[in-house]
Amino acid sequence: MELKVIHAIKSNPLLYSYLRVNSSWYSVLNRDSSRLKDMEKEARHYYKMTFPDKIERFTNQMEMISTFMDVLR
Numbered sequence: 001m002e003l004k005v006i007h008a009i010k011s012n013p014l015l016y017s018y019l020r021v022n023s024s025w026y027s028v029l030n031r032d033s034s035r036l037k038d039m040e041k042e043a044r045h046y047y048k049m050t051f052p053d054k055i056e057r058f059t060n061q062m063e064m065i066s067t068f069m070d071v072l073r
Contacts, residue, residue, distance in 0.1 A: 001026075002033045009036075018043035 009015045018039070019025050025039050044050050048057075 001030050005029055005033045005036055012040075014043055014047060014049070015040060018046060022046075 009019055022042075028035055029039065
């Protein structure tokens with residue numbers, strides 16, 4: 001694996017933990033280090049850190065607060 005790829009992985013805790021969970025990426029990155037961006041995308045989907053996931057989480061929190069406020073009335 002290229003040194004810059006190793007440095008990018010170790011400097012990003014999200015990528016580092018994703019790589020530990022999905023070890024198949026070791027061989028993929030050894031063959032083609034340009035696939036690092038693909039791994040980043042998959043890691044964001046895996047940990048639900050995409051923009052739609054954040055919006056959904058916010059919406060769910062707002063619904064929970066609304067329900068709580070209705071109960072208090």
